Amino acid sequence: MIDFQQTAAAIYLAAGVGALLGIALPSTRISHGAVWGLAAGALVHALAFATLHQLESVPPLTSLPLATSFTAWIGVIALLAFMWRMRLAGLAAVVGPVAFLAVFLASFTTPSAQKEVVGASHSLPHAHVLLGSAGMALLGIAGLSGVFFLLEHRRIKTKRPIGRGFRLPSLEALDRVNVASLAVGFTLLTLGVVTGSFWLQSAEGTPWTGTGHQIWTMVAWGIYAGLTAARFAGRQGARQAAASAVAGFVFLLFAVVGVEILT
Amino acid sequence: MKILLLGMNHRTAPVHVRERFVVDDTRAALQKLVATDEIEEAVLVSTCNRVEVLVTTRQIELARERLDRFFASELSAGAPLPGGAKLEDHLYEHVGDEATAHVFRVASAIDSMVVGEPQILGQMKEAYRGALESGSCGPILSRLFQRAFATAKRVKNETRIAHRPVSVARVAVDLARQIFEDLNDKTALMIGAGEMIEMALFALQREGLGAQRVVNRTRSRAEGLAARFNATAHALDEVEGLLETSDVVLSCIGGDAPFLTSEKMRRALRARRKRPIFLIDIGVPRNIDPSVNELDNAYLYDIDDLQAVAAANEEERRRESLQGERIVFEEQERFAGWMVALRAVPTIRHLRARAESVRERELARVLSKLDLTREQRETVEAMTRAVVNKILHPPLARLGAQTDREEGLAVLEEARALFGLDDPSAPGAEIDEQLALATDGDADRPSVSGEQKSEDGEIE
Numbered sequence: 107m108i109d110f111q112q113t114a115a116a117i118y119l120a121a122g123v124g125a126l127l128g129i130a131l132p133s134t135r136i137s138h139g140a141v142w143g144l145a146a147g148a149l150v151h152a153l154a155f156a157t158l159h160q161l162e163s164v165p166p167l168t169s170l171p172l173a174t175s176f177t178a179w180i181g182v183i184a185l186l187a188f189m190w191r192m193r194l195a196g197l198a199a200v201v202g203p204v205a206f207l208a209v210f211l212a213s214f215t216t217p218s219a220q221k222e223v224v225g226a227s228h229s230l231p232h233a234h235v236l237l238g239s240a241g242m243a244l245l246g247i248a249g250l251s252g253v254f255f256l257l258e259h260r261r262i263k264t265k266r267p268i269g270r271g272f273r274l275p276s277l278e279a280l281d282r283v284n285v286a287s288l289a290v291g292f293t294l295l296t297l298g299v300v301t302g303s304f305w306l307q308s309a310e311g312t313p314w315t316g317t318g319h320q321i322w323t324m325v326a327w328g329i330y331a332g333l334t335a336a337r338f339a340g341r342q343g344a345r346q347a348a349a350s351a352v353a354g355f356v357f358l359l360f361a362v363v364g365v366e367i368l369t
Numbered sequence: 370m371k372i373l374l375l376g377m378n379h380r381t382a383p384v385h386v387r388e389r390f391v392v393d394d395t396r397a398a399l400q401k402l403v404a405t406d407e408i409e410e411a412v413l414v415s416t417c418n419r420v421e422v423l424v425t426t427r428q429i430e431l432a433r434e435r436l437d438r439f440f441a442s443e444l445s446a447g448a449p450l451p452g453g454a455k456l457e458d459h460l461y462e463h464v465g466d467e468a469t470a471h472v473f474r475v476a477s478a479i480d481s482m483v484v485g486e487p488q489i490l491g492q493m494k495e496a497y498r499g500a501l502e503s504g505s506c507g508p509i510l511s512r513l514f515q516r517a518f519a520t521a522k523r524v525k526n527e528t529r530i531a532h533r534p535v536s537v538a539r540v541a542v543d544l545a546r547q548i549f550e551d552l553n554d555k556t557a558l559m560i561g562a563g564e565m566i567e568m569a570l571f572a573l574q575r576e577g578l579g580a581q582r583v584v585n586r587t588r589s590r591a592e593g594l595a596a597r598f599n600a601t602a603h604a605l606d607e608v609e610g611l612l613e614t615s616d617v618v619l620s621c622i623g624g625d626a627p628f629l630t631s632e633k634m635r636r637a638l639r640a641r642r643k644r645p646i647f648l649i650d651i652g653v654p655r656n657i658d659p660s661v662n663e664l665d666n667a668y669l670y671d672i673d674d675l676q677a678v679a680a681a682n683e684e685e686r687r688r689e690s691l692q693g694e695r696i697v698f699e700e701q702e703r704f705a706g707w708m709v710a711l712r713a714v715p716t717i718r719h720l721r722a723r724a725e726s727v728r729e730r731e732l733a734r735v736l737s738k739l740d741l742t743r744e745q746r747e748t749v750e751a752m753t754r755a756v757v758n759k760i761l762h763p764p765l766a767r768l769g770a771q772t773d774r775e776e777g778l779a780v781l782e783e784a785r786a787l788f789g790l791d792d793p794s795a796p797g798a799e800i801d802e803q804l805a806l807a808t809d810g811d812a813d814r815p816s817v818s819g820e821q822k823s824e825d826g827e828i829e
Binding site: 192273279343345348 | 529544546547549550551642643645654665666668670674677678681682822
């Protein structure tokens with residue numbers, strides 16, 4: 107179990123370093139290798155989850171490190187899916203190391219850490235974490251593409267030539283990733299919120315307990331609802347959408363992970 | 370055998386000098402060159418930026434004089450240069466390794482006016498083909514050109530010498546690629562119908578741009594250009610409407626004030642529902658208000674911006690050409706090794722001939738004393754041939770392996786002394802005269818079909 111996680115972490119790190127080298131050298135072959143590395147890491151990561159699930163008979167999602175590891179896995183898969191159609195190898199340079207950190211930290215979590223969840227025998231808490239984590243992963247990809255978009259937008263606007271090899275994905279590709287990630291991520295986040303309410307209803311008899319986690323998550327959900335509406339109503343251009351995606355994800359990270367740690 | 374190169378290029382001669390030396394019929398010129406005793410092989414490279422003659426010779430001074438005459442009287446028909454300029458001031462000369470490295474540099478476009486440009490390789494191939502057809506290209510220059518093409522391929526693949534565009538039209542296309550992921554679903558609007566617009570249209574179409582529209586004050590000119598590029602022609606007053614559905618706009622028309630103002634662009638962007646638009650203004654005075662670049666989703670580059678990018682890219686190519694120089698050096702060393710190894714060929718041939726001569730003589734002597742059947746004679750003959758081959762194989766193979774570097778020449782000398790190849794009284798020496806006659810007194814001349822060393826130094 108631990109071996110699979112640490113192997114996946116090592117592969118993600120190698121893929122991230124490979125992607126960075128691919129940009130810096132620059133070498134298309136190394137960049138392609140890094141993408142295949144990410145795919146291999148995702149496969150081993152899936153094996154790690156399958157092993158955890160077999161050992162504990164409950165989905166390995168109800169501790170923060172394992173949920174973060176799952177978020178990283180979904181993020182990697184989402185990025186690979188986008189890469190299928192677009193030139194986004196540069197994003198692997200960030201996603202690889204982030205996935206490495208998430209999986210590496212999760213590899214030190216003991217399986218017993220996830221048994222303390224109220225109503226864990228029910229599928230709702232796991233559905234909540236699964237959907238919420240997947241939503242966060244997609245919104246994270248939207249935020250990342252937003253950062254890249256803002257950097258590239260600024261470079262093109264100020265007419266700075268491309269540095270040696272540092273060619274980022276095209277603005278259009280980054281914007282497409284942003285739109286698709288926002289749409290899918292917001293849908294998954296909404297489903298995560300809904301399943302969370304059902305879980306609370308079944309476990310505690312009320313869908314709203316007013317905890318910090320619930321309040322901040324609902325605020326984040328509201329922000330994303332506004333951003334999604336603005337984007338799809340055509341009231342936001344690509345640059346504003348990119349900036350919003352970055353700000354939105356920072357807030358979501360605080361609402362879900364930050365508040366969890368602080369409380 | 371030495372390689373000698375004499376030529377002029379864009380750095381040593383201005384165009385009004387270079388144009389005097391352009392050769393139309395390279396085959397006839399080459400045939401004249403190799404008809405002389407001092408020149409063995411010749412290739413003539415004639416492009417708009419360079420005229421170079423490359424020859425192999427055993428008599429370097431005579432060959433040099435011959436090439437001077439060739440430039441002074443045959444290429445320029447003896448006419449004086451404009452402004453009283455002296456021909457020797459415009460010519461450069463390279464001999465041996467320097468000449469090899471120069472040819473490799475030229476083929477790899479390191480020596481080109483626009484570093485990394487792709488045309489020169491095709492022109493070099495054409496020059497080589499011309500020399501082959503005229504019969505002036507022998508084994509040495511053939512090998513040199515083959516290695517030059519391989520070097521060019523290595524430089525192209527192992528460096529980024531040709532990655533960044535340096536022409537204004539190509540820079541515009543490259544910038545469009547940084548904004549748009551796919552150009553094949555995009556529409557270009559070309560405002561103007563001049564040469565720059567035509568070049569850009571060609572570059573954009575080559576990149577697979579979806580649709581093109583041409584707008585011009587004189588509609589008939591727009592229609593003419595549109596017809597050539599399968600585009601649609603429009604009147605200038607339709608521009609504002611066309612902006613709503615165009616993704617790449619290239620403008621180059623005359624006029625005192627920018628005709629595309631910030632206000633017009635703002636209206637177009639609203640109608641485009643915030644989809645990005647890339648505007649390239651190559652008009653002087655500028656056709657598009659510079660403040661358009663401050664609008665969100667509008668990316669504007671003028672001619673100076675494009676030229677700045679082109680200059681930065683050219684600088685990048687020059688940096689990459691240093692990597693190319695390393696490859697040129699490696700390949701030049703390799704070729705020099707091959708040239709040295711060529712010197713082993715006559716020694717190897719000589720040694721084989723001597724051994725064969727001894728074998729034949731001794732065999733004849735023994736056979737005359739024996740009463741053997743035809744089969745028995747053939748068996749003995751085959752056995753003696755096998756013995757000679759087996760004895761000679763290790764020293765010949767080592768000789769081949771040692772002589773592909775300059776130090777190998779000493780080994781070659783030792784081998785000649787050891788086997789007494791220069792001793793006329795040594796066994797088998799009677800064959801030397803025949804060998805000299807067979808090779809027309811030119812024992813160390815390599816042949817295309819005869820013994821040559823392959824890439825890995827083995828005798829083929």
